[in-house]
Amino acid sequence: MPDSGHIPVLPIDVAETLRPSTGNVIVDCTAGRGGHAAQLARIAKSEATVILFDLDKENLNYATTRVEETGATVHAFHASFVTAASSVTALGLQADCVLADLGFASNQMDEMGRGLSFKGGGPLDMRLNTDSGMRAQDILETHSEEELANLIYELGEEPYSRRIARKIVLEREKEPILDTARLAQIVRSAYGARARTSRMHPATRTFMALRIAVNNELEALDHLLQDVELGCRTANDGGWLKQGARVTVISFHSLEDRRVKHAFVGLEKNGLGTRITRKPICASDEEIARNPRSRPAKLRALHLLQED
Numbered sequence: 001m002p003d004s005g006h007i008p009v010l011p012i013d014v015a016e017t018l019r020p021s022t023g024n025v026i027v028d029c030t031a032g033r034g035g036h037a038a039q040l041a042r043i044a045k046s047e048a049t050v051i052l053f054d055l056d057k058e059n060l061n062y063a064t065t066r067v068e069e070t071g072a073t074v075h076a077f078h079a080s081f082v083t084a085a086s087s088v089t090a091l092g093l094q095a096d097c098v099l100a101d102l103g104f105a106s107n108q109m110d111e112m113g114r115g116l117s118f119k120g121g122g123p124l125d126m127r128l129n130t131d132s133g134m135r136a137q138d139i140l141e142t143h144s145e146e147e148l149a150n151l152i153y154e155l156g157e158e159p160y161s162r163r164i165a166r167k168i169v170l171e172r173e174k175e176p177i178l179d180t181a182r183l184a185q186i187v188r189s190a191y192g193a194r195a196r197t198s199r200m201h202p203a204t205r206t207f208m209a210l211r212i213a214v215n216n217e218l219e220a221l222d223h224l225l226q227d228v229e230l231g232c233r234t235a236n237d238g239g240w241l242k243q244g245a246r247v248t249v250i251s252f253h254s255l256e257d258r259r260v261k262h263a264f265v266g267l268e269k270n271g272l273g274t275r276i277t278r279k280p281i282c283a284s285d286e287e288i289a290r291n292p293r294s295r296p297a298k299l300r301a302l303h304l305l306q307e308d
C-alpha cells in the first residue's frame with residue numbers, strides 16, 4: 001500500500017467504539033485519505049455501504065478509491081458534513097456508524113500551496129474546499145483591528161491577540177500580507193522577547209484561529225451535533241440514524257472537544273443515548289511516538305438507545 005500521506009489516529013479505538021458489523025451503513029463525515037473508512041468497511045465486509053463526505057475533492061477521490069477496493073458500496077459527497085443527515089435520508093438509508101475525525105489531514109498541512117502551515121512559505125489561503133469561500137488573506141485584509149483581535153482570541157485562545165492584531169494592521173498598511181512566512185514573522189515580532197520562552201511557535205494559535213474561521217469549523221461541528229440529536233429523536237421514525245447507532249467524534253482542540261462533550265452529556269441526560277466514553281480516549285505514548293499528530297486527539301463516542 002503506498003503512503004497515503006496521513007496516518008489515521010486512534011484506529012483501534014475508532015473500530016472498538018463504532019463496532020461495525022456485516023452489511024452496516026457507515027458514514028464518514030471527514031473521509032480524508034480514507035484510512036478509517038477503509039478499515040471500518042473491511043470489518044463490515046463487502047455488504048457494507050459507506051457514505052463519504054469531504055470538503056477537499058482530492059482527498060474525497062482518494063478515499064473513495066480506497067474504500068471501493070474493499071468491495072463496499074460507496075456514495076461520495078464533495079460537501080461539508082453539515083449535509084450528512086439530509087444526504088443519508090435522501091439515499092433512503094439509516095446509519096449504523098458515524099465517524100467525524102475533525103480538522104485537516106497531514107497531506108493538506110504538508111502541501112505548502114494551501115497555506116495551512118507556517119513552516120515554509122505559501123499563499124495565505126487555508127480553505128479545505130479550494131472551490132469557494134473566503135481565504136485567510138481576505139480576512140487579514142478586510143477585518144478591523146478589533147475584529148482580528150477577537151477572532152485570534154476566541155478561535156485561537158491566543159493571550160497576545162491584541163498585540164498581534166495591532167501589528168497585522170500596521171504591517172498591512174505598508175504592504176498586503178499575502179504569504180504564510182510573512183504572517184509568521186509578524187506574529188513572532190508581536191510576541192517580542194516572549195517568543196524565546198514560548199513552548200510552541202508563536203504563530204501556532206494565530207494560524208489555528210484563521211483556519212477555523214476560514215472553514216467555519218465550529219459552526220459545522222455545532223450543526224453536526226444538532227443533527228446527531230435530531231437523529232437520536234427520530235431513529236424510530238426513519239431518521240438518518242438507526243436505533244442503536246454509534247457516533248464517534250475525534251477532536252483536536254478544546255473548542256471542539258468542549259462542544260462534543262456538552263452535546264453527548266446532554267443527550268445522555270435526556271435519555272436519548274449513552275456515552276461509550278465517560279472520559280475522552282487519548283493516544284498512547286507509543287502512538288504519539290509513531291504519529292505525533294495524534295498527541296492532541298480526543299475521542300468521544302455515543303451509543304443511541306435501542307428500543308426493545
Ligand SMILES: C[S@@+](CC[C@H](N)C(=O)[O-])C[C@H]1O[C@@H](n2cnc3c(N)ncnc32)[C@H](O)[C@@H]1O
Nearest residue numbers: 008030032033034035036054055080081101104
Ligand atoms: C483528520 S482528516 C480525516 C482523516 C481520515 N479519518 C483518514 O483516516 O484519512 C479530516 C478531513 O476532513 C475534511 N473536513 C474538514 N472539515 C470538513 C467538513 N466540515 N465537511 C467535510 N469534510 C471536512 C478535511 O478536508 C480532511 O480531509
